[in-house]
Amino acid sequence: MEQKKSRGLKEIWRKFLVALKRRPQMIPLAVLVAGFLFYSLNLMYISDTTARIQGPGMGLAGFATMLFSMLSFMCFLNAFPYRKKPNIPMMGLMFALLAIVIFADAYYINAIWTAISRPDNPIEVKAETAYIAFAEYYLRIHIGILVSGIVLTLLLPVYSKWLRKIKTSIDVGDNGSMEAIDISGEA
Numbered sequence: 001m002e003q004k005k006s007r008g009l010k011e012i013w014r015k016f017l018v019a020l021k022r023r024p025q026m027i028p029l030a031v032l033v034a035g036f037l038f039y040s041l042n043l044m045y046i047s048d049t050t051a052r053i054q055g056p057g058m059g060l061a062g063f064a065t066m067l068f069s070m071l072s073f074m075c076f077l078n079a080f081p082y083r084k085k086p087n088i089p090m091m092g093l094m095f096a097l098l099a100i101v102i103f104a105d106a107y108y109i110n111a112i113w114t115a116i117s118r119p120d121n122p123i124e125v126k127a128e129t130a131y132i133a134f135a136e137y138y139l140r141i142h143i144g145i146l147v148s149g150i151v152l153t154l155l156l157p158v159y160s161k162w163l164r165k166i167k168t169s170i171d172v173g174d175n176g177s178m179e180a181i182d183i184s185g186e187a
Helices: 002-022 026-041 043-053 058-079 089-118 130-154 157-164
Strands: none
Touching: 002 026, 002 157, 026 043, 026 058, 026 130, 026 157, 043 058, 043 089, 043 130, 058 089, 089 130, 130 157
16 A cells, blocks of 8 residues: 555656656746735735835835736746747746836835834834734745746756756566567468
């Protein structure tokens, strides 16, 4: 039973590697999707911070992050058509959209720091307004995830060659009597 389970896991791993060898661009796409999910799942802290601080352009920065993140996925999928060469203009558009997302996150972080460090009536981060600190922290992580996705996209030609070197073929054993089989049809 254990050996059968082990073979099943090995086969699942082999199929996963075959899929990655065929479409290595799924690695940076998965990182960018993880960044989008991370931002979306922590949007409550960002929305509460926007409502509390009400700085100029904070809501627009949050909106731009969501919108351009989704549009960058569409550009990514069009930049890497299946079994064709990459579409360079779409890649350029994708990088531009991701740069806008990173700029919007940095702008939002700057708006938080401006609100908590201004000389007149600064916003204090206490226990009941801890979401402000969480928003700043999560935006920094989001920027890091996006940068890693961009780096993985740029390094795609390098590690796709490494992936192709991984042996994923199955050894089919024979009993040594392949020559004895008559396929000519003469009886």
